[in-house]
Amino acid sequence: MRALTSVQQMTDVVEAAVAAGINHLETAPAYGPAEDFLGQALAHVHNRGHDPDTGWVITSKILPGCSVDDGQRQLDGILRRLNISTLDNLAVHGINRPDHLDWALNGDGAALLDWALSTGRVGQVGFSSHGADALIETAISSGRFSFCSLHLHLLDQQRFPLAQQALDRGMGVMAISPADKGGRLQAPSTTLRDDCQPFHPLELAYRFLLASGVTTLTLGAAEPDDLRLAHTLQQADGALSQQESKAIQRMEQQRQARLGADQCHQCQACLPCPQGVPIPDLLRLRNLALGHDLMAFAQERYNLIGRAGHWWEQTNASACNRCEACLPRCPHSLPIPDLLAETHQRLQAAPRRRLWG
Ligand code: SF4
Ligand code: SF4
Incomplete structure (x- = not known):
C-alpha cells in the first residue's frame, strides 16, 4: 500500500522482499494502483527467475457491504489485476461494526465468500478488524474465517488474548502495521530508543510479535531499504532471548515510572x-x-x-x-x-x- 509511485518502485520493493525471505504480500483494491502495480511487479520478478522458493502467498481484501454481484465483479477484478487465477487469502476488509460481521456471516457477504471458495477463486477467507474486542471475538469463534488481521503491538497488547484465541483455533494471525500504527516505530522518540537499548524499538516490536506466535507481520515497505530489518530478522521467530525480555521489561518500567499512579x-x-x-x-x-x-x-x-x-x-x-x-x-x-x-x-x-x- 505504500510503494505506489510507479511499477518500478513496486518491483524494487518486491525484489527486496524476496531477498529478505518474505513470501507473503498483502494488498487491497482500496490502495489505489497497488494491485495493478503489484501484478506487473510480480511478472517482472518471475521473468527474472526471482520468485520465492516457496512461491507467493497473496492476500487481498473486499470491503463489507456490497451485493453478491458487485463482490463477484470486485474479486474478478482483483484476480485480473494481480494476474492470478486463485487468490490465496481473501479478507473482509474491516469488520469494524456488527452489520459488517452480519454481512459476512448471514448476508450477501456469506454468499459471496461461499462462491469465492467453491469456484476455486480463493484459497481461504479471513477478515481484518479495527473494531471492538467483543466483535472480533464473535468473528473468530464463528468458524467462518481461517485467518484474521488485528492491531497487535508491543505498546498496545490489548488484543493479544484474541490473537491467542485465533491461534488456538488454528487460524492465521496477521499483525497490522507493527511499525506505523504501533507508534510510528520506524522513527521513534529518543526516549523510547534509549529505553529499548541495545535494540531498536522496531526490532523489539517485531521480535515480540514473532515470539508471541503471530503468523505474519505486515511491514508496509515504501522503499527496498524499509526491509533492511526484515532481512536481519528473517530467521528470528524463536522465543525472546533474555536480553530482549530484559529490554522490554526495562522499557515498561520506564513507562511506569514516568506515568506514576496515573x-x-x-x-x-x-x-x-x-x-x-x-x-x-x-x-x-x-x-x-x-x-x-x-x-x-x-x-x-x-x-x-x-x-x-x-x-x-x-x-x-x-x-x-x-x-x-x-x-x-x-x-x-x-x-x-x-x-x-x-x-x-x-x-x-x-x-x-x-x-x-
Ligand atoms: S481507566 Fe481504569 S478501568 Fe479504565 S482501562 Fe484504565 S485502568 Fe482500566
Ligand atoms: S465521567 Fe466522563 S468518562 Fe466517566 S463515565 Fe462520565 S462522561 Fe464518561
Missing part, C-alpha cells in the same frame, strides 16, 4: 461510558505520549478521532461531562475525568489561526 492499565473496566467516551483508547494515547514521548503519534491519532469513519473512534475526551459513573469501576482509582481533560488539552490540534476577521 498509568491506565487498559483493563476496560471503566466502560461503558454513557457519553460514549472510549476511555481506555484515549488514555492509551496519554500513556504513549507521556510514558514513551510518542507525542507526535499520539496527537496524530487523537486528531483523527471522528474523521476516519468506522476505522477509528468517533468521540474524543471533550465529550466527558464528569458524570463520574466510571470512577467506581476503575480498579486503579484513576481520576478519569481529570486525565481525560488533560489528555484533550495535550493532544488536541492547536486551533487554526483565522485568516481574516
